[in-house]
Amino acid sequence: MGSGNDSILDMYLYETNTLLEQLDGILLTAEQADTFSEDSVNEIFRIMHTIKGSSAMMEFSSLMTVAHRIEDMFFIVREKGMDVVPEATRPDLFDMLFQAVDFFRGEIEKVENDEPLSQSIDHIVNKINSLIDKIQGNPTSSEPEPAAEAESAPAAPAESAPAVGVVDQDYLFGIHVYFDEGSGMENLRAFMLTNSVKDYCSDFICFPANVETDPSTSDIIADQGFLVWFRTAEERNAAIPAVQAGASVREYQPVDAPKPAPAHDDDAKPAQAQADAPKPSQDAPKADAPASKPAPAPAAGQQHAKESLISVNLSKLDQLLAVVSEIVITESMVTASPDLKGLRLDNFTKSARDLRKLTDDLQDVSMSLRMVPVSGTFQKMNRIVRDMSKKLGKKAKLTLIGEDTEVDKTIVDAIGDPIMHIVRNSMDHGLEENEADRIAAGKDPVGEVILSARHTGSEVIIEIKDDGQGVDTQAVLNKAIRQGLAAPDHEYSQKEILNFLMMPGFSTNTEVTEYSGRGVGMDVVKKNVADVGGTVSISSEWGKGMTTTLKIPLTMAIMDGMEVSVGKSMFTIPINSIQSSLKVSAEDVIHDPAQGEMVKIRDNFYPIIRAKELFCMEQGCDNIEDGILMWVESGEHSYCLFVDELLGEQQIVVKPLPNYVNGFGVKNYGITGCSILGDGSISIILDVINVYTAAHNAF
Amino acid sequence: MQQTEEVMFATEAQMDDYNDQLPEIASEKYLIFSSDGLMYGIKAEQVNDIITDYAITYLPRVPGYVRGVINLRGQIVPMVDIRLRLGKMPQDNFCGIVVNVDGNNVGILVDMVEQMVDVPLDAILPIPTSSGQAMVSGMCTLPDGNTMLELDCEQLLHD
Structure with missing residues (x-):
């Protein structure tokens, strides 16, 4: 394993171990119930799909093959329901799955210890095959032939450890x-x-x-x-x-x-x-083989590639951050204490400066713990594009934009799988099969997949764009009708048709390949992204390619905000949504019949929303000349928010509102969170889009 | 007949014995506070903090009885004014009890925090009228002769 691959390998080990743990849990509960729920069937299917894909990427072909076969089996179960497995076969099924988990564990351990992987997977694959046959109801043809059995038996020990059965105690x-x-x-x-x-x-x-x-x-x-x-x-x-x-x-x-x-x-x-x-x-080695199974693994400390990542509960990080910001505030309360006014305290001042520096460092570190650049996830895609372009014989390059964009750890965890699936889809279904087709369409023979990440005010936007053939909406619609997802006599808009791609069990490719197929891809994408509160949208133009956009809200992040005041209250407007601030005179304000106010900025009219009225506040300026207009823009909406005063720019930590308060639906009024300012007071963070919708509904 | 009476007396005597021991075991600490002349009690295990003198930040678009949020050592805690919640006139003095309800911290604004008392559980009686006192789940007489109304924090928040 080259050193450059170490971080990828780490990721792989960490990910696969997590998946195996998850799988173990599912199996244990399922065995107790003696059946798989629909959810767990889907979950196992997804886990196997992911292991298959990432193992293929790491070129651990034995792992890939086994995962692939199990995936095949659960495909059948998923299609036909759990009833397809006869009662009598179920113990075998569970045994086989546990064995498979052990097999994966053993192999992963070998990867960790830099040992060669065992190549003998026949026994386990045979087992799966015979189970598949049983499930499909033709047991006669399924029984492994004697030869295969003989072959599989001696292979058994290889699954747990390399066969280092000690033959003689004198020869060690x-x-x-x-x-x-x-x-x-x-x-x-x-x-x-x-x-x-x-x-x-x-x-x-x-x-x-x-x-x-x-x-x-x-x-x-x-x-x-x-x-x-x-x-x-x-x-x-x-x-x-x-x-x-x-x-x-x-x-x-x-x-x-x-x-x-x-x-x-x-x-x-x-x-x-x-x-x-x-x-x-x-027979002798056969009998011996199981006996040597528990033989101790090679003794010497071969622990090179042990994972260097640990997983920490996010709530602990939240706690840490809360304590740290409290320390920072308390520190400034101490050093700026009014009791110290007028005193000359040289030593105190010096120590206070040191303390300030250290707390600043502490704050930086604790914040950086949660924020990770997307580059790790993005880099993984390089490998996928490379491998797939080789395998599929399609020339393609991957362009990464905005890899340095830092996002919350939860988000990075959640988007890894979706991005992988989308990139695979783009490579597999998106790019044209033949170079000639591309040239004929006037495109560069080398296909391109662009992966970009960027922040907007309150969201991270991740786009996966390919310049392939785009989505054949008619084919998608036909398929959707065949699958029973769409009604044949209904007119669907382009957008609706593209949404079929994200339905569970939908896949346009008839061929199931190592990389994609069967439609696990897009519904996983949708699920994972929805789990972190995000949305997925697909746009495509026939012949030009396809763009998948993930919009994910910043659940928790550091943000640059502009502090404004209305009466005694303070609000934070995300700096990214601010166009400019301006003072206007009463004559500049244009009224419409519905008592709405507008202002003209650079040849365009923008509505004015008065924060005081929207938020039903008692204090604050009424006269437009006393306050200031914040010209904000987000998404399609652009308007001016009228506030009292501009207090200045500040970097803030977004704190979610208490659940109790969220229960009142304040989010619909554009109140997304709070932040605590340097002096301990609370500022309310506004979401520019929802402020607009709220104001629009009110008037 | 005679026999039955004897049995009944015997049972009552035993019950008394039982009651003598019980209060020491089955009692619970309550934090007593006053609001608009009434005494209320909250189970002490629900109380996280007693606070005074915190600046409340006004939060728009919430019901009037949610007076706003405070910064309690880095945590954003909503404050519910119990006077407004129970439909009384608000008052300006500020004393708050932070309670933990279903894992969420919520502050309750009261007139004054009085004391901590041990209340035997069997001394808490159901309230006779069901109307108008939905937030109160029981009442009992305190050693000093006052009557404590047991506040049902869940009801106070969800409804």
Whole structure:
């Protein structure tokens, strides 16, 4: 694993571990109920889909294949309902799933320890296949053929740990050798290897033992590798060059077996007996295989790629931030205390300055904890685009815009999957199949996917844009009708048709590929984004490409705001929505018949909304000449908010309103949150769009 | 007949024994405050804080009895004026009790916080009239002879 991949690998490990934990939980509850609820079927399906995708990205093909097969199986269950699984088969199903989870865990552990992954997944894949067949109701054809069974049995130990079953307690220093995949006749290669090792050292035993006479050992070697055990480390080291020089050796690894604990003696003995036997039957290693399963993993501390990320409960971060902002305020209360007025306190002043610096640092750090740039998520897409363009034979490049945009941790977590799905969709369905089509359409032969992030006043907007063929609305509509999502005799607008793409179970691609298909993509996207209060919209023009826009509100963020006052109250207007502020005279105000007020700025008329009236306040300016107009704009709305006074710009921490207050629907009046100012007073944060709608409904 | 009476007396005597021990175990601490001449009690375990002299920030577009929000050590806490909530005239003196209801902190503006008392649970009686006192879930006589109305904080907030 190159060092550049480390952060991606970290992400992968962290993500997959989380998913596996989730899966375990679902399985445990499901096993108790002896059935899967529709939700958990969907959840498992999604988990497998994600593992499949990210494993493919990391090129862990065994993980990918297993995940893919399980996904296939749950596809059937999802389509036909849980009843499709006969009662008698259910224990098998659960067993298989738990085994699969263990398999994934084992493999992930190997990835963490930088060990080679096991290539033998046949046993588990066979199991899944036979289950799928059972579910589909043709059990006769499904039973794995004897040959396959024989193959799968010895493969068993590889699932939990590399087969480093100690063969003999005197031979504890081993070399674990893997031959090139599909090189064939592994037993003979192993025999040749032992011959060349003999040149360096003659006292060793190997597992499987009788390679030259028993061709069936070649399967075991292919699955688990070939083990050569020496008495001492020196002898082992001396033999390494021979292994290195051996033909078709894919990789080798020195393994040190610990002195077996007494409990393992039983395991070791049959193995020893088998090693001593002149011609052990093929059954012997089979019997031995499960026994060696609990054998301790390689002892030495091989913990390179352990995840360096920890997950912290967000509420703890909230708490931390609350305490820190309290410290900052208290600090300024202490140092600016009126009791100190007129005193010359040199030492105090100096210490106070140090304290200020430290609290500033503390504040910065605690704020930065929650804010992470989207670049991590964006960079992941580079890999996806690259891999997919290779696999699908489509030339494509990814352009990232605004990767430095910092967003709240919750948001980054929530948008990772959706972005991945959308990028995959763009690559798979969006870009044209052939370069010729692009050239014919007058486009650059290299397709482009643009991923951009930016802040607006109260939202993060993430756009995924491709310049592919766009959405064939007619095809989408036909498909929707076939799926029963749309009524055949109804006229749908372009927007409505595009919304079908986000319905569960909708996918326009008839082919199910490694990357996308089956429509898990867009409904997951919608769900995940909705979970953080955001929205997804798709726009597309046939032949020109497609743009997917995620709009996510800033649940909690630091914001630049303009403080304004109305009477005694203070309000914060997000600086991004402010165009300018202006003083007007009474003559400038234009009235309309409904008593509305307007003002003309640069050849355009803008309505005036008086904050005092909108918020039913007792104090504040009534005369337009006493106050000031804030010209604000957000989305499609642009208007002037009339306030008393402009207090200045400030960086603020958004604090959500208490639930009790939110229950009164103040959000509809544009009150989105509060912030605490330096002197401890509270300012109310306004949402420019909702202020407009509220004012509009009122008049 | 004679027998039945004996049994009844015996039961009553036992009950008395039982009651003698009970108050020490089944009692609860209440925080007593006054509002508009009446004494109210809140379970002490619900009380987070007693505050005076906080600047209340006016919050637009909420019912009148929500006087606004305060900054309680970095936490935004809404303040409910119990006088307004119960349909009385507001008063200016400021004393607040911050209670925790369903995980949310809410401040209640009262006239004055009086004392903490131990109230035996069986001394709390249901209120005789059901109308007009929806926020009160029970009442009891205090050792000093005053009557305490048990405030139902959930009712106070949700309704």
